Amino acid sequence: VxxxxxxxxxxxxxxxxxxxxxxxxxxxxxxxxxxxxxxxxxxxxxxxxxxxxxxxxxxxxxxxxxxxxxxxxxxxxxxxxxxxxxxxxxxKGVKKEPGQSWIEVRNSIHSFYVGDQNHPLSNEIHEHFQDLTKQASEIGYVQDCFSLLNEAQQEQKDPTIFIHSEKLAISFGLLSLPTTMPINVMKNLRVCNDCHDWIKFVSKVSNREIIVRDAYRFHHFEEGSCSCKDYW
Structure with a gap:
């Protein structure tokens, strides 16, 4: 390998x-x-x-x-x-496992799914996600919608389909943890290209160390780059 x-x-x-x-x-x-x-x-x-x-x-x-x-x-x-x-x-009856991410905050494990709105702080988390995305866009982040949907399908889908679980977990972590602490998130599936780009930019705008363990490897994001060098 x-x-x-x-x-x-x-x-x-x-x-x-x-x-x-x-x-x-x-x-x-x-x-x-x-x-x-x-x-x-x-x-x-x-x-x-x-x-x-x-x-x-x-x-x-x-x-x-x-x-x-x-x-x-x-x-x-x-x-x-x-x-x-x-x-x-x-x-063939092959079903994709739903994406799920976990983060520990104050000795409690918090779990998120795509577009999750079940968390007690859901409104604050989604607002912070939008704010982070806006800041990331201002320094070059462009959402890679095409990795999921084609042009015709984009207009028909709920926009929350693009808010993958790791984005919500990271947004929650940045809201909840001291600025000196790294953000540690686990995900059960491979991080998609769009989320990977988003986390790189967010690590830069937030000036935080973000570590994501997905199904394949550890990703150590810091100052706009990832330890995997974009190969995973």
């Missing part, structure tokens, strides 16, 4: 693919997922589809593969292919 990760970070996707094919042992799902994730970053449709094929064979019930492949089609603006991938998920 380390070699594949290094090659893909350098943009050498074809070499990474060759390395995997030449491995003396059967590559596991983590290896193929690393390659597929890099293909989303580099918008490499051909190698991404190749990696997804093997991932589906290894883990046919894992929704993460279909989500990553859908994201690849989305960043490549292949909407029909993305819709077919989601339809295939339905036909």
């Amino acid at each position: 380390c070699v594949v990760d290094m090659l893909t970070r350098a943009g050498l996707l074809s070499r990474a693919k060759e390395f995997i094919q030449e491995m003396p042992i059967e590559p596991d799902a983590l290896v193929w997922r690393t390659l597929l994730s890099a293909c989303v970053v580099h918008k490499n449709l051909e190698i991404g589809e190749f990696a997804a094929h093997y991932l589906v064979e290894l883990e046919p019930e894992d929704s993460a593969t279909y989500v990553l492949l859908s994201n690849l089609y989305a960043v490549c603006r292949k909407w029909d292919a993305r819709d077919r991938t989601r339809q295939k998920m339905k036909e």
Whole structure:
């Protein structure tokens, strides 16, 4: 995995693919997922589809593969292919696990879902989220709606669909924790591209250290950058 990760970070996707094919042992799902994730970053449709094929064979019930492949089609603006991938998920009975994030504040665990409005401080959290997003936009943040929806669908969807659980958890943490404390959040799924960008900008405008543990790795955000160097 380390070699594949290094090659893909350098943009050498074809070499990474060759390395995997030449491995003396059967590559596991983590290896193929690393390659597929890099293909989303580099918008490499051909190698991404190749990696997804093997991932589906290894883990046919894992929704993460279909989500990553859908994201690849989305960043490549292949909407029909993305819709077919989601339809295939339905036909196979593969359900995407709802995104959920957790943060500990004053010895209590607080949980959030997409667009969550059930928290006692929901109004304050959403207001602070909007304020953070405005500040982030002023220094360059642009919401990546297309990683989720195409142009036609955007107008039909509730805007809260773009407020992923980690955004709410971080907004709550910034409201509730002392300015000297880092924000620590856990998420059960991979952080999407838009949320990753948003957290980078928020770490800068808030001048806070933000640590997010998602399904794949730790992300250490500080002063507008992430420890993963945008590969995860």
